[in-house]
Amino acid sequence: MTDLLRLDHLSAGYGEAVVLHEVSLTLQAGQTLALLGRNGTGKTTLINTLVGATRQHGGRIELDGQALDRLPSHQRAALGLGWVPQERNIFKSLSVHENLTAVARPGPWTPERAYQLFPRLAERRGNLGTQLSGGEQQMLAMARALVLNPRLLLLDEPLEGLAPIIVEELLRAIRRLTREEGLSAILVEQHPQAILAIADTAVVLDQGRVVHSERADTLRARPERLEQLLGVARR
Numbered sequence: 001m002t003d004l005l006r007l008d009h010l011s012a013g014y015g016e017a018v019v020l021h022e023v024s025l026t027l028q029a030g031q032t033l034a035l036l037g038r039n040g041t042g043k044t045t046l047i048n049t050l051v052g053a054t055r056q057h058g059g060r061i062e063l064d065g066q067a068l069d070r071l072p073s074h075q076r077a078a079l080g081l082g083w084v085p086q087e088r089n090i091f092k093s094l095s096v097h098e099n100l101t102a103v104a105r106p107g108p109w110t111p112e113r114a115y116q117l118f119p120r121l122a123e124r125r126g127n128l129g130t131q132l133s134g135g136e137q138q139m140l141a142m143a144r145a146l147v148l149n150p151r152l153l154l155l156d157e158p159l160e161g162l163a164p165i166i167v168e169e170l171l172r173a174i175r176r177l178t179r180e181e182g183l184s185a186i187l188v189e190q191h192p193q194a195i196l197a198i199a200d201t202a203v204v205l206d207q208g209r210v211v212h213s214e215r216a217d218t219l220r221a222r223p224e225r226l227e228q229l230l231g232v233a234r235r
């Protein structure tokens with residue numbers, strides 16, 4: 001299998017402050033990576049660095065062999081990074097449908113196909129972003145990333161703060177995307193068990209460094225090790 005994403009000794013942060021230190025990892029096409037770690041360890045900073053929203057201090061980012069390091073965010077998106085930020089960033093003054101058509105690009109994921117994945121959004125297609133619940137906003141943020149027809153989906157805490165029934169719905173959708181549709185993804189999550197069940201590999205960050213990487217299923221089968229790695233965050 002080819003490496004879709006390759007990070008080589010990546011260091012990055014905000015201004016002069018370095019948050020990520022020499023992060024190296026690879027993700028193969030069609031695979032899903034769970035990015036875990038306690039609060040403030042740099043998970044969001046890593047996602048933000050991939051999309052070009054931080055200051056890169058060193059190292060290299062390659063998507064399918066192409067260096068992204070010097071490219072602005074919009075070019076990274078055009079090359080296939082589909083970003084769903086923690087804040088969701090949907091257009092609140094546009095309807096659900098307008099949110100999708102405003103960004104859609106040619107490819108298998110059309111707004112109609114996104115509605116099949118999230119039937120709730122189909123029912124709300126005429127509603128404005130302001131009229132959506134938190135869960136519906138998250139679905140719309142994901143649908144919006146999908147209609148860009150990305151090669152790699154970056155989901156930053158997609159389950160954060162949502163009701164259990166919505167979490168189940170989102171997990172089903174993410175599982176379908178990664179397991180059945182074969183989309184590559186990086187999932188940042190505070191619910192490690194749920195996400196490890198979907199992922200192929202797991203990488204744990206601590207203080208901006210990779211401290212552990214393992215197959216997701218083997219790590220999931222060792223809850224005491226997981227607890228040890230993430231202990232502080234889960235207390």
Ligand SMILES: Nc1ncnc2c1ncn2[C@@H]1O[C@H](COP(=O)(O)OP(=O)(O)OP(=O)(O)O)[C@@H](O)[C@H]1O
Nearest residue numbers: 014017019037038039040041042043044045046190
């Ligand atoms: N815009 C910013 N400017 C300066 N420092 C920041 C900024 N955003 C985050 N940081 C710092 O970078 C470090 C890593 O934060 P980051 O949000 O990447 O962690 P995280 O692992 O995603 O945590 P969480 O699970 O709480 O979201 C923290 O020390 C944080 O204070």
